[in-house]
Amino acid sequence: MSKRTDSNIYTVLFALGMVIVVGSLLAFAAEGLKETITENKRIEKQQNILYAMGINENEGNSANFVSKDRVGEEFKNYIKDQLVIQNGEVKEDPVAYLIDIKKEKDLAKNEDYSRRLPLFIGEKDGKKFYIAPIRGKGLWDAIWAYVAMDENMVVQGAYFDHKGETPGLGANIKERFFMDDFIGENLMSNGTFKGITVSKSNGDPKNEDKTDNEVDAIAGSTITGDGVTAMIRSELKLYVPYFNNLNN
Amino acid sequence: MGLLSKKDSKLILDPLADNNPITIQVLGICSALAITAQLKASIVMSISVLFVLGVGNVVISLLRNIIPSKIRIIVQLTVVAALVIIVDLVLKAYAYELSKELSVFVGLIITNCIIMGRFEAFALGNGPWRSFLDGIGNAAGYAIILIIVGFFRELLGSGTLLGFPVLGDPIDKTGVYAIGYENNGFMLLSPMALIVVGLIIWVQRSRNKALIEDH
Numbered sequence: 001m002s003k004r005t006d007s008n009i010y011t012v013l014f015a016l017g018m019v020i021v022v023g024s025l026l027a028f029a030a031e032g033l034k035e036t037i038t039e040n041k042r043i044e045k046q047q048n049i050l051y052a053m054g055i056n057e058n059e060g061n062s063a064n065f066v067s068k069d070r071v072g073e074e075f076k077n078y079i080k081d082q083l084v085i086q087n088g089e090v091k092e093d094p095v096a097y098l099i100d101i102k103k104e105k106d107l108a109k110n111e112d113y114s115r116r117l118p119l120f121i122g123e124k125d126g127k128k129f130y131i132a133p134i135r136g137k138g139l140w141d142a143i144w145a146y147v148a149m150d151e152n153m154v155v156q157g158a159y160f161d162h163k164g165e166t167p168g169l170g171a172n173i174k175e176r177f178f179m180d181d182f183i184g185e186n187l188m189s190n191g192t193f194k195g196i197t198v199s200k201s202n203g204d205p206k207n208e209d210k211t212d213n214e215v216d217a218i219a220g221s222t223i224t225g226d227g228v229t230a231m232i233r234s235e236l237k238l239y240v241p242y243f244n245n246l247n248n
Numbered sequence: 249m250g251l252l253s254k255k256d257s258k259l260i261l262d263p264l265a266d267n268n269p270i271t272i273q274v275l276g277i278c279s280a281l282a283i284t285a286q287l288k289a290s291i292v293m294s295i296s297v298l299f300v301l302g303v304g305n306v307v308i309s310l311l312r313n314i315i316p317s318k319i320r321i322i323v324q325l326t327v328v329a330a331l332v333i334i335v336d337l338v339l340k341a342y343a344y345e346l347s348k349e350l351s352v353f354v355g356l357i358i359t360n361c362i363i364m365g366r367f368e369a370f371a372l373g374n375g376p377w378r379s380f381l382d383g384i385g386n387a388a389g390y391a392i393i394l395i396i397v398g399f400f401r402e403l404l405g406s407g408t409l410l411g412f413p414v415l416g417d418p419i420d421k422t423g424v425y426a427i428g429y430e431n432n433g434f435m436l437l438s439p440m441a442l443i444v445v446g447l448i449i450w451v452q453r454s455r456n457k458a459l460i461e462d463h
Binding site for chain 1: 286292313315319330337338341342353436
């Protein structure tokens with residue numbers, strides 16, 4: 001004797017019911033929590049930008065952001081200007097940090113569109129920081145970073161993050177031992193833009209040579225490291241004209 | 249285990265050793281290889297699976313009499329995927345930092361064979377309480393292996409444990425590095441996880457001959 005649950009009608013109805021229940025449950029959860037999640041992401045962007053320019057609560061070897069409740073205020077204190085560079089024109093935009101880099105990169109695939117490039121100018125102890133958000137590809141998914149530079153494109157600080165790199169390997173790009181290596185590295189070499197290469201063979205594990213345009217790679221994460229190299233090279237290059245203007 | 253009957257406590261204790269999901273049933277190997285380069289990642293993954301398997305087994309067990317057998321695998325997959333996504337959304341809203349830590353694991357939890365395996369082999373045929381115990385037991389069995397593998401891979405591969413340098417500084421040549429010890433970079437790559445799991449299987453079977461299969 002076949003069971004009631006074996007009939008085709010029952011199976012189809014069950015599948016339909018399940019889709020409706022699960023679908024609406026997920027839609028309800030996503031919609032209900034959307035605002036809080038967007039707000040969390042906005043706060044995180046501010047924390048990332050401040051982190052890159054050295055406003056953080058780092059202890060020992062761990063990377064810690066400015067706390068959530070203070071970040072809004074600190075962001076106002078330290079970030080003096082938010083610029084958008086488009087087609088060589090520089091405009092001020094008080095919410096430039098909300099520009100979605102992924103969307104801009106997608107739009108820029110169309111040759112008629114000139115990408116909007118956000119740049120944040122921070123000031124700490126009388127020193128100016130130029131912070132650029134960049135985005136690229138790791139091994140599994142997107143990687144991105146906020147790079148703080150001085151007016152000569154020497155890196156002053158960086159915050160890297162990723163969507164789905166391998167824990168313990170590629171995911172280590174957001175660890176201090178990797179990020180801190182970038183501090184002091186020059187993106188330029190003899191007046192031309194060279195970027196910074198994540199190198200497996202630079203023979204400089206302590207990263208004492210700051211003029212070689214290289215930092216030491218992480219063992220076991222070659223592709224993520226190459227992604228970082230490519231991201232820095234292609235994305236920060238776009239800012240070179242701005243820095244050239246700045247110095248002339 | 250005074251709280252549980254002998255039969256119930258077997259549900260928890262068996263998967264820890266003689267019916268371990270990884271070393272005996274050889275399930276969940278993919279994630280055991282992927283994320284055990286660090287002890288911390290192993291622990292995070294273990295806790296996530298413990299939660300999902302415990303709750304998922306109860307849900308499937310409650311639904312077991314109304315799930316059409318023809319599409320039961322799809323139903324199981326839907327339940328676990330929905331569960332994981334909802335948890336992820338809630339974490340993103342109320343524990344953002346933790347959710348960032350877990351983001352990579354979400355996909356790995358859904359595809360973990362142990363979860364589908366326990367739904368299929370146990371929860372579909374047993375009540376919610378026993379299914380819950382079975383879920384916890386199997387997740388704990390999974391956790392033990394993950395933590396052992398993570399421990400050795402991080403210790404021998406990076407010379408650290410939970411991020412703390414326990415063997416000294418490989419660059420400044422302090423601690424054991426002073427006498428010429430080197431980290432084994434190969435430990436960080438997935439094949440070594442397979443070899444470590446293989447060694448655990450070997451040790452386990454040589455201690456308990458009953459586990460050796462004849463062919």
